[in-house]
Amino acid sequence: MAVLFIQVVALATQVKRPEGAKPGTSGSGTRLIRVWTVTAFTPVEKMFVSTGRFFRNGWHNYADLRGVRKQNRELQDEVARLQMEQVRLRQDADQAKRLQVLLEFKEKFISKTVAAQVIATSGTEQSRLITIDKGSNDHIKPDMPVITPDGIVGKVKEVFPLSSHVLLINDHDSGAGVILESSRLQGIVKGTSLGELQINDIMSDEKVEAGEHVITSGGDRIYPKGYAVGTVTAATPDKDNDPFLVIKIKPAADINRLEEVLVITEMSDNLRSTGAGPEPMRAADILSQRLPSVPKVDPNAPKTPGGAQTGVPAPKSSPTPAKANQPAGAGTGQKPEAASGQTKPTVTETAATNSTTNKTGEGKKQPASGQATAPAGATGSLPANPKSTPKKAKTPALTHDGSTPGPGAAPTATPAPANQAADQEKPPR
Amino acid sequence: MNSSVSLTSREEIEVHRFSWPVSLGIPVLAIFLQVFLRVRFLAVLDLPLLVTIFFAVARRRPIPGMINGALIGTLQDAWTGHPIGVFGIAKTIIGYLGSSLGVKVDVDNPGSRFLMTFAFVLIHRFVYMAISLQLVGGSEAWIWSHTLLSALVNGLAAVVLFAALDKFKLRN
Numbered sequence: 123m124a125v126l127f128i129q130v131v132a133l134a135t136q137v138k139r140p141e142g143a144k145p146g147t148s149g150s151g152t153r154l155i156r157v158w159t160v161t162a163f164t165p166v167e168k169m170f171v172s173t174g175r176f177f178r179n180g181w182h183n184y185a186d187l188r189g190v191r192k193q194n195r196e197l198q199d200e201v202a203r204l205q206m207e208q209v210r211l212r213q214d215a216d217q218a219k220r221l222q223v224l225l226e227f228k229e230k231f232i233s234k235t236v237a238a239q240v241i242a243t244s245g246t247e248q249s250r251l252i253t254i255d256k257g258s259n260d261h262i263k264p265d266m267p268v269i270t271p272d273g274i275v276g277k278v279k280e281v282f283p284l285s286s287h288v289l290l291i292n293d294h295d296s297g298a299g300v301i302l303e304s305s306r307l308q309g310i311v312k313g314t315s316l317g318e319l320q321i322n323d324i325m326s327d328e329k330v331e332a333g334e335h336v337i338t339s340g341g342d343r344i345y346p347k348g349y350a351v352g353t354v355t356a357a358t359p360d361k362d363n364d365p366f367l368v369i370k371i372k373p374a375a376d377i378n379r380l381e382e383v384l385v386i387t388e389m390s391d392n393l394r395s396t397g398a399g400p401e402p403m404r405a406a407d408i409l410s411q412r413l414p415s416v417p418k419v420d421p422n423a424p425k426t427p428g429g430a431q432t433g434v435p436a437p438k439s440s441p442t443p444a445k446a447n448q449p450a451g452a453g454t455g456q457k458p459e460a461a462s463g464q465t466k467p468t469v470t471e472t473a474a475t476n477s478t479t480n481k482t483g484e485g486k487k488q489p490a491s492g493q494a495t496a497p498a499g500a501t502g503s504l505p506a507n508p509k510s511t512p513k514k515a516k517t518p519a520l521t522h523d524g525s526t527p528g529p530g531a532a533p534t535a536t537p538a539p540a541n542q543a544a545d546q547e548k549p550p551r
Numbered sequence: 552m553n554s555s556v557s558l559t560s561r562e563e564i565e566v567h568r569f570s571w572p573v574s575l576g577i578p579v580l581a582i583f584l585q586v587f588l589r590v591r592f593l594a595v596l597d598l599p600l601l602v603t604i605f606f607a608v609a610r611r612r613p614i615p616g617m618i619n620g621a622l623i624g625t626l627q628d629a630w631t632g633h634p635i636g637v638f639g640i641a642k643t644i645i646g647y648l649g650s651s652l653g654v655k656v657d658v659d660n661p662g663s664r665f666l667m668t669f670a671f672v673l674i675h676r677f678v679y680m681a682i683s684l685q686l687v688g689g690s691e692a693w694i695w696s697h698t699l700l701s702a703l704v705n706g707l708a709a710v711v712l713f714a715a716l717d718k719f720k721l722r723n
């Protein structure tokens with residue numbers, strides 16, 4: 123009885139939430155017994171993992187040598203193809219960066235990661251946790267996101283000197299803000315007791331189809347926006363929670379067979395701080411570079427009063443095809459209006475959508491011809507993740523008030539009728 | 552005359568003892584294998600629980616059985632994201648029940664070992680859930696099919712594992 127009593131008291135001291143604990147952080151500190159146990163086991167586990175890896179790699183190296191010549195030829199062909207692809211993507215990326223700087227996006231970009239090896243698990247189904255071989259000595263901190271090239275894995279929960287615990291996204295205590303890639307529905311993906319991923323907060327009148335990709339929304343302030351989470355496998359009405367759907371997700375990362383992961387140790391707030399982006403440019407300047415038919419606007423010219431003016435003539439007066447203005451070697455694959463910097467910006471949209479069930483609908487609007495504002499969908503093609511290029515991401519809204527949205531532009535928008543913008547051909551300044 | 556009587560039969564209740572390396576090494580090895588081997592099957596199998604049951608019914612003394620269960624459970628807790636003590640309390644109770652049961656029934660028979668382990672896995676799960684939901688504020692769901700599968704797998708594993716661990720018993 124005494125043993126039980128001591129344990130219950132000890133348990134109670136851990137469960138009690140300390141006063142003044144910061145929201146989002148674990149309520150109690152790491153228990154000494156946990157630190158001792160993990161620290162004692164970690165070197166042994168590292169040794170076993172390293173030994174196993176040595177033999178496994180030795181065998182794989184031998185096996186991989188067979189047929190390597192043929193594979194080399196195939197890879198060279200692939201490299202050549204990818205180099206051509208890269209040229210095109212670089213053009214797109216440059217354009218996206220310019221437009222993001224223009225809109226002063228406050229998006230998180232990965233700037234530093236630490237590769238880590240999985241050395242242990244929790245060993246129970248009641249807790250989906252893994253142990254990695256990097257800890258506070260490697261500048262790992264709690265709540266850092268953990269990813270693989272395939273998608274997100276989880277977040278760092280506890281940090282020890284030589285190792286860390288990572289709470290997987292399929293744990294029932296885990297959660298992440300997500301967006302369904304094509305329908306743009308927002309939700310929270312959570313783990314279940316059986317280790318599955320589910321979204322439970324999307325209304326049943328929304329249309330969700332199997333096979334749709336799910337990406338991170340960035341709203342949880344842990345995972346960077348646009349990373350792959352998984353694929354919808356089924357969407358059925360929730361019997362216990364009637365107006366909602368139960369959307370089952372197949373994780374993009376193979377969570378049950380993780381060997382190496384990346385811990386994101388540093389993220390930068392915006393592109394400018396990374397030094398990757400160009401100097402801020404006005405939308406009219408960007409468009410005038412791309413469309414020779416657009417006259418170069420004079421920045422000192424007086425501003426036309428009250429106009430939703432961009433200084434860009436309507437398309438009917440500048441019929442130059444976008445492809446004609448592409449730099450040499452840039453295979454497009456873009457729609458002409460996108461390539462020319464024209465957009466679909468006529469939708470008013472708040473930067474933070476609280477509703478988890480609303481569709482934005484921005485992609486359904488007709489493009490406002492002739493406007494030199496940035497595309498609403500020009501979100502973070504995150505540099506490190508090729509999967510992070512949603513077609514129509516929710517972004518801070520665009521301004522259409524006549525002045526091009528410079529760095530200080532407020533992230534709210536006034537809807538601009540398409541014909542209004544098209545009719546005003548005088549440069550504002 | 553007594554040669555046909557099992558050393559652990561009810562007629563001759565013997566408290567088995569184990570060497571210190573075995574008493575320490577087997578539980579530590581069980582926990583190590585549980586967290587180290589990333590085999591999905593092992594997540595259903597609860598090696599620390601099986602070791603707790605084995606030592607409890609072999610020693611047949613409630614106090615050492617409880618302490619053994621508490622230590623094994625607490626070490627196991629260190630690897631989970633839960634507060635320390637959830638598995639500790641559950642395995643303490645199993646240690647007590649196992650050592651009490653070992654006095655009353657023949658626990659050397661494979662059939663009784665299977666049934667005993669099957670029941671203990673269910674009890675362990677029930678205690679765990681009670682602590683998790685009532686004391687810790689967890690949100691786990693009780694899934695009968697999964698729990699029964701786990702009990703079945705652990706029961707079968709116990710028959711094999713206990714037979715192997717019998718070799719470590721110290722005979723007088």
